[in-house]
């Protein structure tokens with residue numbers, strides 16, 4: 336076991352996969368100079384400018400070119416800088432990448448990884464802060480991954496690159512400097528397997544991405560009040576680990592879903608509905624969702640904070656569930 | 660001016676052109692009989708572009724097409740019976756009956772798909788070319804699109820990309836004058852396709868797209884440049900769509916007189932005139948063979964069952980496969 340930051344873990348994952356498979360290459364704006372956050376720093380020295388390729392400011396073409404290149408047997412990793420900018424490449428991802436295998440009757444596959452960093456980060460305002468993961472969970476053909484820890488960023492990015500399906504890979508910008516232990520050797524995470532961050536018998540908290548850390552801290556605070564919260568990090572939203580959630584709710588009888596994204600029509604609604612459909616008998620309290628209000632994200636820190644799900648809100652919601 | 664014509668080559672074009680025409684007329688018949696489902700976009704009148712370009716591609720060269728892709732696909736070597744089955748949504752269609760006319764594709768002959776989104780294949784094509792370059796393979800990509808496609812972003816983004824990375828792509832703008840029901844030039848600012856390509860650093864030429872020999876000559880010269888590593892090239896082929904936008908469109912937005920005039924330069928009639936009386940037997944045979952082939956394709960497709968319904972859930976994805984995950 337060594338320690339890496341979340342950003343370093345992603346870098347190691349890409350480097351390992353590029354060494355392993357000559358068909359893996361990365362393309363996006365400013366990759367040659369390391370990417371906007373430094374996710375690609377140093378990689379051009381080892382792999383050259385053809386495989387760590389700078390691209391024009393042309394999200395639709397970065398994504399579309401990746402579709403064509405993937406259909407020709409390479410495995411492109413495309414960098415969108417911010418999930419917000421990936422909206423310029425929606426046709427290429429949703430109508431092309433996600434559909435090609437199916438509509439061509441299995442004649443082709445599109446093994447691309449679209450890296451789309453999400454989340455609020457240092458007053459980045461409304462066009463650089465969104466968490467749009469639920470959009471992609473809605474699209475047949477796509478895999479949606481939201482790693483929360485350095486170990487997962489290593490194991491999930493490697494798995495994403497090896498996956499034959501298009502993967503929307505959403506790192507959280509606030510997690511870049513997060514340190515954590517990572518396995519030394521080959522490390523892969525299976526998609527669709529949640530991680531039990533902490534066990535508990537009283538209330539199940541289901542979350543993903545940066546909110547995992549917030550919820551873990553909230554669970555610690557709850558323990559001081561004698562409430563044992565079970566925290567589940569989903570890791571992937573499609574596929575998602577229904578079994579882990581249903582099993583936990585079966586034990587606790589209480590479900591709290593926590594997401595940074597806008598609550599309305601978010602992935603939390605999918606989890607809540609699934610539990611309502613399949614586990615209503617074990618529920619002791621109504622399902623509770625916590626997420627952002629349906630408002631764009633502000634620049635000024637107090638306003639930005641006002642739409643963030645914070646630890647005290649998680650604690651309060653969990654306590655409320657305990658009163659039923 | 661007299662041209663030095665290779666009559667054997669011209670006859671080859673003729674055979675493919677009449678096969679395309681017969682395929683589409685048969686498909687239209689299938690549509691009228693409610694055997695073809697959904698919309699089909701016929702390319703009647705545009706066959707010279709399909710054969711003039713595609714007969715100069717090798718089998719391992721890559722072709723991407725548009726919603727109006729039957730002709731290109733046949734000219735690239737796809738099997739007409741599989742295509743007819745696809746149009747009928749039947750088993751054994753090129754895409755297993757899951758794509759239909761607008762997604763006709765045959766990866767076995769390097770045909771990476773028609774596309775239902777105008778302009779979308781331009782960026783996919785440059786990606787295919789990018790992969791070819793990365794793997795140092797010796798083949799080229801040809802991307803077909805209509806004159807309407809030049810007004811969407813992927814045209815700009817894709818041509819820029821091809822220029823920046825010096826990629827082996829031949830862009831072919833099949834200019835039939837219309838984008839659906841609108842005359843494209845009324846919606847296009849500036850000097851049009853070739854001017855835009857040149858502004859993006861992609862050299863090219865404009866040709867009479869109803870003159871198969873002119874299309875062939877231009878294609879060969881442009882492909883020579885592409886194959887020798889000089890980068891992307893652009894062919895602007897001016898043609899005319901003799902029928903409606905879709906097979907059920909009466910095209911009432913244009914005068915009968917205009918269409919009648921355009922029939923005078925039907926590219927197939929022009930080839931037959933060039934072939935001349937000496938070849939009349941060959942011409943007749945080519946037409947009869949084409950009709951027989953396509954009628955047979957229609958009969959086979961009609962007798963082929965629909966795919967098993969389990970196919971609705973197959974080939975979606977491996978991870979999170981709907982056959983295993985709840986939906």
Ligand SMILES: Cc1ncc(C[n+]2csc(CCOP(=O)(O)OP(=O)(O)O)c2C)c(N)n1
Pocket residue numbers: 725726727775776777778804805806807808809835836837838839843904
């Ligand atoms: C992005 C997009 N917008 C609109 C349409 C509807 N549409 C289908 S074909 C067509 C006209 C395309 O014109 P052109 O590119 O010149 O090709 P042509 O039909 O003339 O062969 C339109 C508008 C579409 N398929 N995709």
